[in-house]
Amino acid sequence: MSPMLFSLPHCIRIISYFGLFILAFHLPGQDKKLSFRDSTDNQLDLSSFLLDPHGFVPIFNIITEPAVGGFGVIGAPLFIQKKEIEDYEGFIQPDLTSIFGMYTVNNSWGVGGLRVGTFPKAGIKYTLFAGYFSLNLDYYRELPVIGERAFAFNKRSVPFTISVSKELIRKSKWYAGLKYSYARSELVQEFEGEVPEFIQPLELDNKTSSLGLLTRMDRRNTIFTPDKGILARINYDVNADWTGSDFNFQLLSTSILYFIPVRENWISGFRGEFNHAIDNPPFYMLPSVDMRGIPAVRYQGATTILMETEQRFDITPRWSIVGFTGIGKALERDEGFGDGQTVYNVGTGFRYLMARLFKLRAGIDIARGPDEFAWYIVFGHSWNN
Numbered sequence: 001m002s003p004m005l006f007s008l009p010h011c012i013r014i015i016s017y018f019g020l021f022i023l024a025f026h027l028p029g030q031d032k033k034l035s036f037r038d039s040t041d042n043q044l045d046l047s048s049f050l051l052d053p054h055g056f057v058p059i060f061n062i063i064t065e066p067a068v069g070g071f072g073v074i075g076a077p078l079f080i081q082k083k084e085i086e087d088y089e090g091f092i093q094p095d096l097t098s099i100f101g102m103y104t105v106n107n108s109w110g111v112g113g114l115r116v117g118t119f120p121k122a123g124i125k126y127t128l129f130a131g132y133f134s135l136n137l138d139y140y141r142e143l144p145v146i147g148e149r150a151f152a153f154n155k156r157s158v159p160f161t162i163s164v165s166k167e168l169i170r171k172s173k174w175y176a177g178l179k180y181s182y183a184r185s186e187l188v189q190e191f192e193g194e195v196p197e198f199i200q201p202l203e204l205d206n207k208t209s210s211l212g213l214l215t216r217m218d219r220r221n222t223i224f225t226p227d228k229g230i231l232a233r234i235n236y237d238v239n240a241d242w243t244g245s246d247f248n249f250q251l252l253s254t255s256i257l258y259f260i261p262v263r264e265n266w267i268s269g270f271r272g273e274f275n276h277a278i279d280n281p282p283f284y285m286l287p288s289v290d291m292r293g294i295p296a297v298r299y300q301g302a303t304t305i306l307m308e309t310e311q312r313f314d315i316t317p318r319w320s321i322v323g324f325t326g327i328g329k330a331l332e333r334d335e336g337f338g339d340g341q342t343v344y345n346v347g348t349g350f351r352y353l354m355a356r357l358f359k360l361r362a363g364i365d366i367a368r369g370p371d372e373f374a375w376y377i378v379f380g381h382s383w384n385n
Contacts, residue, residue, distance in 0.1 A: 290306070
């Protein structure tokens with residue numbers, strides 16, 4: 001969803017999403033004896049282990065993003081601080097603190113830190129994120145006579161983000177808030193020849209600084225592998241002289257996820273997304289089509305639109321197969337909808353119910369886009385970010 005690969009949304013997906021609720025749940029009255037078997041079917045299940053964390057959890061995950069070589073690792077020690085408030089009703093989200101490091105086979109790497117916290121009585125959530133990344137990425141453009149060409153850059157970036165949101169009405173699941181993001185970026189040419197005309201000198205060494213509005217409504221029955229419910233998001237970010245940015249532009253991002261059980265063992269999911277850049281952001285911050293089988297930043301435009309569906313069939317209570325397909329468009333500025341670049345994906349995979357009490361499924365997907373196959377390790381749901 002974000003054009004800035006491995007920025008705040010991607011790191012939260014890998015670290016915060018992975019550990020925030022799973023490793024921090026504590027249900028009163030549960031048996032604390034450590035077990036990796038479910039008492040209902042004696043199958044492998046992590047629910048018992050995840051119910052009672054001990055403050056520190058080492059997290060390791062494999063990075064399969066094609067844009068950074070298709071293989072890498074990320075490691076993140078996760079520190080969890082539970083909160084107990086007298087006379088407070090409902091689940092209290094724990095505070096999460098983590099530092100992380102990542103490396104991929106195309107020599108992309110990064111380090112950073114993340115803090116996710118809450119003030120439960122006030123209905124407030126906040127996030128702090130900072131890091132350093134050195135990413136080797138290809139950006140594609142259509143050139144006269146030559147046609148499409150890839151331009152390889154090493155993108156070095158120092159990002160920082162802080163966001164604060166508040167629940168609008170108690171137990172409504174509607175949150176709204178503000179976000180401030182800053183990044184100092186330098187792009188080093190990794191290809192022979194002149195820098196193309198579509199890249200301005202300022203885009204190779206600059207700072208961006210944005211102030212944004214964010215809203216989120218989440219009524220899914222679980223944040224992990226939903227069986228029903230809806231998630232809607234709208235973000236609007238402004239870069240301008242008065243925010244401290246070298247550029248003047250705005251980014252609008254909207255998305256909606258909807259899950260409905262067609263039958264007890266058939267879950268139908270739908271995803272829609274719209275991203276639009278107003279004025280002229282640096283080329284590497286243009287929206288891009290984000291679907292399995294399509295490398296990040298491969299198809300960029302001033303506007304991107306996509307629709308995707310995923311069907312999950314539970315063969316047994318533990319094992320499932322999934323099939324998915326989608327279509328997306330990347331539109332240049334002032335380009336008609338019919339003239340925009342159209343891309344697609346199609347794929348399949350499997351899931352195993354790893355933690356029954358949390359409706360947490362994990363597995364592997366294989367996807368085909370317009371140009372290549374790709375594979376993904378999925379923890380929860382591939383649309384979570």
